[in-house]
Amino acid sequence: MKVEVDQDLCISCGACIDTCPEVFDWNEDEKAYAKVDEVPPEVEDDCREALEGCPTEAIKEV
Numbered sequence: 001m002k003v004e005v006d007q008d009l010c011i012s013c014g015a016c017i018d019t020c021p022e023v024f025d026w027n028e029d030e031k032a033y034a035k036v037d038e039v040p041p042e043v044e045d046d047c048r049e050a051l052e053g054c055p056t057e058a059i060k061e062v
Contacts, residue, residue, distance in 0.1 A: 001039040002062045003047060005032050009058035016050035016059060023047050032058075 003023065005016070010031040016024040017032055022043045027033045039047045051059040 001044050001047065002037065003034050003039060003051060003059055004062050005034055006058045006060065007031050007033075009056045011056055011058075013055060015053055015055065019050040019053060020046040024050060034059075 005024070007029070012026075012031050014032070017026065020043055023034055023036055023039055023046075024032050025035045051061065
């Protein structure tokens, strides 16, 4: 599983980082980004929860 964060849609709410800190973090523009190329299998459920919980649908599976 791979994910990316659309920087134009991200509102810096931090929900994805709170839900799945193993995958998401803040970038230099204070927006969330996916810090891994491939989501580790053991956190895929948390990552999907973050994707589904994003209020602006900025997180996409690619």
